[in-house]
Amino acid sequence: MEQYVQDTLTQFRQLVRKISSYGEALALMGWDLRTGAPRKGAELRADTIGVLATEHFKLSVSKEMGGYIEILSRPDVFEQLEDNDKRIVQDVRKEYELNEKIPPEKIQKYSSLTTHAQTVWEEAKHNDDFKGFEPLLSEIVAMKRDFIDYWGVKETRYDTLLDMYEPDLTVAKLDVVFDRLKARLVPLLEKIKQSAHQPDNDFLKQQYDIGQQEKIGHLLLKEMGFDFDAGRLDESVHPFATGLNPGDVRITTNYMPEDVMSAIFSSLHEGGHALYEQNISHDLAGTPLATGTSMGIHESQSRFWENVVGRSRSFWDRYYSDLQQLFPEQLKEVSLDTFYRAANRVENTLIRIEADELTYNLHIIIRYEIEKMLFNEGLDVKDLPKVWNSKYQEYLGITPPNDALGVLQDVHWSGGDFGYFASYSLGNMYAAQMTHTMRKELPDFEKWIAEGNLLPIKEWLTDKIYKYGKSRTPSELIQQITGEDLNPDYLADYLEEKYNEIYHLQTSN
Amino acid sequence: MEQYVQDTLTQFRQLVRKISSYGEALALMGWDLRTGAPRKGAELRADTIGVLATEHFKLSVSKEMGGYIEILSRPDVFEQLEDNDKRIVQDVRKEYELNEKIPPEKIQKYSSLTTHAQTVWEEAKHNDDFKGFEPLLSEIVAMKRDFIDYWGVKETRYDTLLDMYEPDLTVAKLDVVFDRLKARLVPLLEKIKQSAHQPDNDFLKQQYDIGQQEKIGHLLLKEMGFDFDAGRLDESVHPFATGLNPGDVRITTNYMPEDVMSAIFSSLHEGGHALYEQNISHDLAGTPLATGTSMGIHESQSRFWENVVGRSRSFWDRYYSDLQQLFPEQLKEVSLDTFYRAANRVENTLIRIEADELTYNLHIIIRYEIEKMLFNEGLDVKDLPKVWNSKYQEYLGITPPNDALGVLQDVHWSGGDFGYFASYSLGNMYAAQMTHTMRKELPDFEKWIAEGNLLPIKEWLTDKIYKYGKSRTPSELIQQITGEDLNPDYLADYLEEKYNEIYHLQTSN
Structure with missing residues (x-):
């Protein structure tokens, strides 16, 4: 493997590890909110999650990441990679291509919105109050419809969402x-x-x-x-x-x-x-x-x-x-x-x-x-x-x-x-x-x-x-x-x- | 307030909020490790904390932060700020100046040293083995003495340390x-x-x-x-x-x-x-x-x-x-x-x-x-x-x-x-x-x-x-x-x- 490929791979792995660290922190904050975090801290926590989710997101669509993906995806380079590294490059590239299409401020808004909405949903369910949840849910659906436009549509618009959870499902x-x-x-x-x-x-x-x-x-x-x-x-x-x-x-x-x-x-x-x-x-x-x-x-x-x-x-x-x-x-x-x-x-x-x-x-x-x-x-x-x-x-x-x-x-x-x-x-x-x-x-x-x-x-x-x-x-x-x-x-x-x-x-x- | 001051203040506040978000995530991860996180996840968690703590630190000494502080500290600008913003600028500047004086590689070394030393101390205490802890403690004291030189001394050298916990204590x-x-x-x-x-x-x-x-x-x-x-x-x-x-x-x-x-x-x-x-x-x-x-x-x-x-x-x-x-x-x-x-x-x-x-x-x-x-x-x-x-x-x-x-x-x-x-x-x-x-x-x-x-x-x-x-x-x-x-x-x-x-x-x- 040439030196520049080796160096790129090392830096790529570090960046991937960094992204995974944000993922772990976000997962812990999410777990915590649902298992016993004090109610009165939830709103500020939602902001905090929003900030870190944005950073997490920015890393995954950074120029740096784009550069690594570009190099590591070149056929002559890609074929030199170990099997797991190939899968990581493919996975990260898919994520990169999806995310790069959405403006960062929309991602941030979406993230705070859904974090907040989970608390509101809990209350709405408790009080049998669909009207109390409806405005937030409408906003979420509107943002999701908007995102589908950014991501692009193959056969039907809903396919774009299905594919996120089950690759190639239509x-x-x-x-x-x-x-x-x-x-x-x-x-x-x-x-x-x-x-x-x-x-x-x-x-x-x-x-x-x-x-x-x-x-x-x-x-x-x-x-x-x-x-x-x-x-x-x-x-x-x-x-x-x-x-x-x-x-x-x-x-x-x-x-x-x-x-x-x-x-x-x-x-x-x-x-x-x-x-x-x-x-x-x-x-x-x-x-x-x-x-x-x-x-x-x-x-x-x-x-x-x-x-x-x-x-x-x-x-x-x-x-x-x-x-x-x-x-x-x-x-x-x-x-x-x-x-x-x-x-x-x-x-x-x-x-x-x-x-x-x-x-x-x-x-x-x-x-x-x-x-x-x-x-x-x-x-x-x-x-x-x-x-x-x-x-x-x-x-x-x-x-x-x-x-x-x-x-x-x-x-x-x-x-x-x-x-x-x-x-x-x-x-x-x-x-x-x-x-x-x-x-x-x-x-x-x-x-x-x-x-x-x-x-x-x-x-x-x-x-x-x-x-x-x-x-x-x-x-x-x-x-x-x-x-x-x-x-x-x-x-x-x-x-x-x-x-x-x-x-x-x-x-x- | 002039527009560029207003803009600087807005960006400064956003950066301060971002830093505080990292602080909250780090505090939660620390709390979690001490109250019931599963044993087998602790090692990877320590890496994750290391990654986010580094990012947290980098933000507080970033060029961006240095730039905002420089502008907001100018007497004609500073006097236009609201009381709380003045306090925030002063507080952030103190932190910035302390950190910025130390070469980053020494900060990094000190951070690994003290993380490591806490484990060694626990063992030394458990085994009543001061000799086992002494080399690391000597190194920490030596680094701290070195840091005092960077930070500067007003009356006595120990004052520089007291001031970190109790402002103006001597x-x-x-x-x-x-x-x-x-x-x-x-x-x-x-x-x-x-x-x-x-x-x-x-x-x-x-x-x-x-x-x-x-x-x-x-x-x-x-x-x-x-x-x-x-x-x-x-x-x-x-x-x-x-x-x-x-x-x-x-x-x-x-x-x-x-x-x-x-x-x-x-x-x-x-x-x-x-x-x-x-x-x-x-x-x-x-x-x-x-x-x-x-x-x-x-x-x-x-x-x-x-x-x-x-x-x-x-x-x-x-x-x-x-x-x-x-x-x-x-x-x-x-x-x-x-x-x-x-x-x-x-x-x-x-x-x-x-x-x-x-x-x-x-x-x-x-x-x-x-x-x-x-x-x-x-x-x-x-x-x-x-x-x-x-x-x-x-x-x-x-x-x-x-x-x-x-x-x-x-x-x-x-x-x-x-x-x-x-x-x-x-x-x-x-x-x-x-x-x-x-x-x-x-x-x-x-x-x-x-x-x-x-x-x-x-x-x-x-x-x-x-x-x-x-x-x-x-x-x-x-x-x-x-x-x-x-x-x-x-x-x-x-x-x-x-x-x-x-x-x-x-x-x-």
């Missing part, structure tokens, strides 16, 4: 995938509704002591291999996971005294995200590759641990007795079978994060269609509650009694994260497809789960997915693991098999 | 003050030692449940007016307070199961620091004036709440029954008088942070005299243990059995903080002097304390001190409040009166 592709999924899930849901074998889950809705809930959540996280020396568990209104660095991955949960399964499933969910981040190769630390490769793949891990593992009969074969011991009064008369079926009860409900594995996908399809309307069809923000409620009526047969239980339920839009929701269903689909392969490669998969021997599963995932971080694309990974592209049939197969059994459905094939 | 002034204090405290201590009325405090050293300790700490903080919506209380190995912004001031305490008063007094102490930071005028937020005006004034507030209020008989008139209710087993047989006298027991001990109100000042005078020898009289670092031990023998009549309990006990020198210790006694003196005025202006002072009516006291302090932040100098404040300069007699009067009563001393005047 409305054209997703419409096909979601149509296929709907075509199989809607009839399944219909059959379930008509089944005479509806599980009873009333016993899950008694008073469950929070201290005891903490114990089971902690136990399950330890069992799945969450490293408490490289992470922590806190409480927040909306559970989330954030990786500050591979040695510091934080998750939160939200304990509900009248719903014992809520915190358990959210811990497994966020724990799945955390396993991914904790097990990224430390060689990638301090680079933009030290994170999940896409939101869809990230969600595949949270949903794998929450649903495929955490809602399986084998899992509760092993852990139900622990749960019973913690809650003898509530559960001692409840059999494992009754519990398992209750934990998998399918119900048309209002809240996405409380939805079962099946209807969850319909919650996502509703949001996908609404976001498509916002960005491709000019839907007005003020009309969101109306559209939201009518879609819930159409797909799930229920209308939210108020906006707190409807359009205000999710944090995403307050942070400007339009295009994100699809990831959750992509995650379900990727997870089912990967599990199909895993069962072939690890024939003892079910047995291990039933024994609480979860670490070999974590190891397999580390080896196939986690360690790579962002150094493989989602398509490369799913191809590499399963030998084919994203295929929604694995999810439909998995759900049909599972619910046929639970609901004693007549199978037609 | 050896000439402090020698007079400390001599006067010694002249009154040493005989008082002598009489106390000879008193036949030594309080018993064994009952304070029983097992005290941590959960109950948390309750009393929380109660007392609420009572004194600590705003939990603008701050939080956590645990750390060493208690501290940190103001991220006036709406976010965090304190920590450390619960000791066998010493019920330790967490109570450290909560009142850090709570006092916090009241100061929480009540700084919000107009100053985001500027360098949004902090305490000096270490001495800051300490006056922690010591006022911890000692003047928290160790007073009136205070426990009101709160002792609460404490008894929380710990009936340990305290039900202990009278208020016995408790009050135990909480004020005077003892010649080795460790500064565990010392009573009286001997504390001697611990400080020892350190002051030693630092003066280091910087004004060429004392050799290798002779520190010998000098330390002989001073402890001279002033307190005890010789440390080892260096861990002697010269290695404090963190300050490993961080290069020479000149800081005096602040603690200054705090005691300022507090006593202010209290003297307060008693005159608030004739119900004692009565209010005995009723738990502490908020008017907080209001008085807010009005006289807190709201100003750093926009008044310590000398201006103490003059403004009490009508005279720092006067050690108020502290001596206060201590004599208090201990004459507790120890039943014969008063000669």
